[in-house]
Amino acid sequence: MAMTLVLVSCRAPMQAPTPTPEVVPLYFVASSSTHPLLNDLASAYTRDNALVAIINQTTTGITLKQILMQPQANDVAASYALTTYLPDEMDLWAAALGTDGIAIIGHPALAVSSLTAGQLRAIFSGTAENWRELGGSNQVITVVSREATSPSRQAFDAQVLGLRPTTLRARLATTPGAMLDIVSQTPGAVGYISMALVDQRVSIIAIHETESDPPILPTPQSVASSEYPLRMPILVVGSQEPAPGDGYYEFILWAQQDNGQSIIAARYAPLP
Known part of the structure; x- marks a missing residue:
């Protein structure tokens, strides 16, 4: 008598793979x-x-x-x-x-704690070259600016300098980190940076429209209320x-x- 051997699998039927959701x-x-x-x-x-x-x-x-x-x-x-x-x-x-604020930063030993809009313009255009002209000590001003394609530079130029060019004596910082490094390590230096990126290595310079106005520091509150003038x-x-x-x-x-x-x-x- 011929016998037929039948193999029966114990495994469950194969299921179609579930598609993996794409990221x-x-x-x-x-x-x-x-x-x-x-x-x-x-x-x-x-x-x-x-x-x-x-x-x-x-x-x-x-x-x-x-x-x-x-x-x-x-x-x-x-x-x-x-x-x-x-x-x-x-x-x-x-x-x-x-909204962000453009913080004006200085070397930690800088004696000047506030500037008017006009004084800030004079500094970055090169008209003012010594802190003594602005009520500080007899020290050369070192201007530090961002590169021309930086949005921070473009916003700063539009609000502070208008059609005036940045002084040719300015040192260029290509990143916020470079700005902090140069300003913190260079006596008499002044620059600008997003208020969110300021750290303890530098001093923050308050801004007022005129000498009779109170100086304002950049904070989320002063930017939200429009009290601080340099906003982006x-x-x-x-x-x-x-x-x-x-x-x-x-x-x-x-x-x-x-x-x-x-x-x-x-x-x-x-x-x-």
């Missing part, structure tokens, strides 16, 4: 001043949105126009940028997240408006609402 990358570029804020926002947002990856790229020496409107001309791939200055001639979509908006900008469902829309909306605004309010003035 949605959101590409942003930040200036050296807004890079820390974008990192803070991205870290908080991605904790609650695990399928989103926010790619934070920092660049110097490249303008917003080159990044967002001429992407083929550079190595930075980004759909939106976080910046503190938007030139009027650039036709870009923009949304506000808050924190903007998300892009070549087009984001659309619901594209990831960018949801992140920007979150940054404008409670959780995002609480992060911004820690070091900046939040939205009204």
Whole structure:
């Protein structure tokens, strides 16, 4: 009698693999001043949105126009940028997240604790060359400025210098860290930086419009109330408006609402 051997598998039938959800990358570029804020926002947002990856790229020496409107001309791939200055001639979509203050910083031993707007203009244009001219000690003023493509430089120039050029004697700092290093290590030095990035190595110089006005230091409160005069908006900008469902829309909306605004309010003035 012929016998047939039948093998029966003990394993369950094979199941079709469950598709792995894809992570949605959101590409942003930040200036050296807004890079820390974008990192803070991205870290908080991605904790609650695990399928989103926010790619934070920092660049110097490249303008917003080159990044967002001429992407083929550079190595930075980004759909939106976080910046503190938007030139009027650039036709870009923009949304506000808050307001930053431009802090005027000096060497820690600097005897001058406040300046008027006119005195600040005289310093950075090169008209004033010695602190003695401004009520300080007999010490040469060393001006420290950001590079021409820096949003902080562009905002500072627009509000303080107008059409006047920065003195040719100015030393250039290409990052906020370099600004802090140069000012803190150079007697008589003065520069500027986002108020959120100031540290204990430098002194902060208060600003008043005229001698009769009280000097004001940059704080989230004084910037929010517009008492502090040197302010710059924190903007998300892009070549087009984001659309619901594209990831960018949801992140920007979150940054404008409670959780995002609480992060911004820690070091900046939040939205009204």
